[in-house]
Amino acid sequence: MDFRLRSLAPAPPTPHTAQDIRELVEQVLGLDALPPVVQAGHPVLRQHAAPYDGQLDDATLNELIDVMRRTMHDAPGVGLAAPQIGIPLQLAVLEDQFDVDPAAAAARERVPLDFFAMLNPVYAPIGSDTASFYEGCLSVRGYQAVVTRHRQVALYYLRPDGSAARAEFSGWQARIVQHETDHLHGALYLDRAETRSLAGNEEYAARWAQPGISQAQAELGFPTG
Structure with missing residues (x-):
C-alpha cells in the first residue's frame, strides 16, 4: 500500500542568536529536574533551528546531549530534538531499545537502534519505496496519525566530536531519523x-494498534496512493 509522501513548507529561521542559544542551554542545564517537552503551538517547533557551528563548548554540548538522552528515556520516546526542550539548535538524540510485539516489529521493520546524537542532519x-504507519510525537501529546515516509534513507550529519558521518537506515529506524530531522527544520509529523x-491514544490503542494500517484505512x- 503506497501513500503520497507529503512535502513540507519552508519554516522561518530561528531569530535566536548564538548568545541566545547559549543562555537557553544554560537555563536547561541549570534546572533541578529534567526539562519539560514543549508542545505544539510553541514557536520553537515551527522555526528552522540554527545549524550547529560551535555555539557550545565540548563539555556543555556533551552535558546537553546527556540531559536530552535522559529526557527522551523519561518521556519515554525513541528520539528527541533540541527544539523539543526549547533550544533552537540542530541537535537530536535517537535510540530505540523497546521490546515490541514481534508481528508489529516484522511489519514495521523495527529493530533496535543504538544511541547516537546527530548535528546538522540532512x-x-x-x-x-515508501512505508506508511501510525506515528506519534512527544510534542503532540495524546495523538497518533498515519505518516508516509521513505523506507530507506541516507543520513548525513556531524557527530558531537565534529567529524562528518554518513549512515544508511531502513524501516522504523529510517522513520525515526526522518521524524527527528524534520523537527530541526521546523516540521511536525502532522505536516x-x-x-x-x-486518532487519540485511547482510540488508537482500542482500534488501530495492529501491525499494519489496512483496517484503519x-x-x-x-x-x-
Missing part, C-alpha cells in the same frame, strides 16, 4: 500525516 531517500487517520477513509 537525509536523502535511497530508492523510491506529513493523513489527517483522516488522526478502510474504516477511517484515508486514501491510498
Whole structure:
C-alpha cells in the first residue's frame, strides 16, 4: 500500500542568536529536574533551528546531549530534538531499545537502534519505496496519525566530536531519523500525516494498534496512493 509522501513548507529561521542559544542551554542545564517537552503551538517547533557551528563548548554540548538522552528515556520516546526542550539548535538524540510485539516489529521493520546524537542532519531517500504507519510525537501529546515516509534513507550529519558521518537506515529506524530531522527544520509529523487517520491514544490503542494500517484505512477513509 503506497501513500503520497507529503512535502513540507519552508519554516522561518530561528531569530535566536548564538548568545541566545547559549543562555537557553544554560537555563536547561541549570534546572533541578529534567526539562519539560514543549508542545505544539510553541514557536520553537515551527522555526528552522540554527545549524550547529560551535555555539557550545565540548563539555556543555556533551552535558546537553546527556540531559536530552535522559529526557527522551523519561518521556519515554525513541528520539528527541533540541527544539523539543526549547533550544533552537540542530541537535537530536535517537535510540530505540523497546521490546515490541514481534508481528508489529516484522511489519514495521523495527529493530533496535543504538544511541547516537546527530548535528546538522540532512537525509536523502535511497530508492523510491515508501512505508506508511501510525506515528506519534512527544510534542503532540495524546495523538497518533498515519505518516508516509521513505523506507530507506541516507543520513548525513556531524557527530558531537565534529567529524562528518554518513549512515544508511531502513524501516522504523529510517522513520525515526526522518521524524527527528524534520523537527530541526521546523516540521511536525502532522505536516506529513493523513489527517483522516488522526486518532487519540485511547482510540488508537482500542482500534488501530495492529501491525499494519489496512483496517484503519478502510474504516477511517484515508486514501491510498
